[in-house]
Amino acid sequence: MRFSITRGPATKVAGLLLGVALALAVPRPSHADIFEAHEFTLPNGLDVVVVPNHLSPVVVQAVAYKAGAADGLPGKNGIAHFLEHLMFKGTDTLAPGQFSREIDKRGGSDNAYTSQDVTVYHQEIAKEHLELVMKMEADRMVNLRLTDAIVLPERDVILQERGERIDNQPGGRLGEAVDATLYLNHPYRLPVIGWRHEMERYTTEDALAFYKRFYSPSNAVLVVGGDVTVEDVRKLAEKYFGPLPKGADVTRERLHEPPPAAPRRVSLSDERVRQPYLVRSYLAPNYRNAKGNEGYALTVLSEILTGGSAGRLYRRMVIEQQSALAVDSGYDGGPYDIGRFNFYATPRQGGDLAAVEQEIDRQIAAVLKDGVTDQEVADAKRRLQISAVKARDSVSGPVFMVADALGKGRTLADVQAWPERIGAVTAADVLAAATQIFKPANSVTGTLLPKPAQEAAQP
Known part of the structure; x- marks a missing residue:
């Protein structure tokens, strides 16, 4: 399913000028060492990253467009996801589907996903077919052909998708309610897939307008990983993406979030809920706008709180008190504009959701009062850095990591420097970051509850 809550001839350039310009697009090897990676930029603005990995004769290709749901016009925020579906509907040379x-008949796989900030199309296939997938991807970057006969049936598909993933899923509806309450003004408050009443009115013109505005080489990142060389990828990229027109310059135009004034709560009851559930979300800086290593300190803090059996919350609530069936936290510093820090908890069968929330509050208060220890920080950093090292063994992992990060405005150097910046975090950094975000007015608490039998029976 191409959805994430988390899927005409090109212009010709004069041969001599193109040849000279392409010769200047030399790869720049990264100096960090999570994985080997090389970056170069074509004259039309396409950013290309190559991540060689010769463990198997497989390649993974991803094209990330720097456009997501938050870039849609008012009333059209879900159009990015709708266009993601339509990108599989064909060009002058490719029939719909x-x-x-x-790719399928060659034993490969392909899919796509849309988030608030980026849309990514990706394929995995035997290395001898890389030229084919690159040729097809370049073709649909500028040559998508849409008509009402193609678009309107697909609109029914995304409406059905919304029904399955959101409307008929209590957890999905709670997530929408939390987002709409956490962000007062910023478009992150709107669902990636869109509101149903707006989706019902999407048109072919809406999809084409978004496509023409955002889909071009200068607003995209091509990432290729696996059993490839930089030279091979560069030749193919120059051949298929190089002749495409640069496209107009794109500026993200988004409403800004005002300072929050009060803590907020939302609660959803549903007869299909068997286990209560709690989510607490705090607005937080993202990696792009954080001061110093604030974002990395929040990553370490999350690991200290819920990093496996060693995490404070996990140890206290799941092992010692046995009050929670599960508890977790996570810092998301990836979004282009605003990050967030989340807590999640489910009480044991028959347990008290209020008691679980109180324990989370006590643990937050303990961090704010006494901070964290040097040993906790050292242990958390070691676990995080080990997980980064393991990423080297994956063919697809680094490709998705780079495509997503660069599509959201970060750089390859940022991605590669992650272990180093995690390693620089101190206990004082963690306390300072926690003090900055753990403010009641900065939060929304959402609860998912079973609906009482007598209430559920009412029409």
């Missing part, structure tokens, strides 16, 4: 069929 042929893109995926060509």
Whole structure:
């Protein structure tokens, strides 16, 4: 399913000028060492990253467009996800669905996903077919062909998808309510897939307008990983993406979030809920706008709180008190504009959701009062850095990591420097970051509850 809550001839350039310009697009090897990676930029603005990994004769290709749901016009925020579906509907040279069929019959796989900030299309296939997938991806970057006969049936598909993933899922509806309450003004408050009443009015013109505005080489990142060389990828990228027109310059135009004034709560009851559930979200700086290593300190803090059996909350609530069936936290510093820090908890069967929330509050208060220890920080950093090292063994992992990060405005150097910046975090950094975000007015608490039998029976 192409959805994430988390899937005409090109212009010709004069041969001599193109050849000279392409010769200047030399790869710049990264100096960090999570994985080997090389970056170069084509004259039309396409950013290209190559992540060689010769463990198997497989390649993974991803194209990330720097456009997501938050870039839609008012009333059209879900159009980014709708266009993601329509990108598989064909060009002058590819029939609807042929893109995926060509990959499938060669034993490969393809898909896509849309988030608030980026839309990513990706394929995994034997290395001898890289030229085919690159040719097809370049083709649909500028040559998508849409008509009402193609678009309107797909609109029914995304409406059905919304029903399955959101409308008929109490957890999905709670997530929408939390987002709409956490962000007062910023478009992150709107669902990636869109509101149903707006989706019902999407048109072919809406999809084409978004496509023409955002889909171009200068607003995209091509990442290729696996059994490839930089030279091979550069030749193919120059051949298929190089002749495409640069496209207009794109500026993200988004409403800004005002300072929060009060803590907020939302609660959803549903007869299908068997286990209560709690989520607490705090607005937080993201990696792009954090001061110093604030974002990395929040990553370490999350690991200290819920990093496996060693985490404070996990140890206290799941092992010692046995009050919670599960508890977790997470810092998301990836979004282009605003990050967030989340807590999640489910009490044991028959347990008290209020008691679980109180314990989370006590643990937050303990961090704010006494901070964290040097040993906790050292242990958390070691676990995080080990997980980064393990990423080297994956072919697809680094590709998705780079595509997502660069699509959201970060750099390859940022991605590669992650272990180093995690390693620089101190206990004082963690306390300072926690003090900055753990403010009641900065939060929304959402609860998912079973609906009482007598209430559920009412029409």
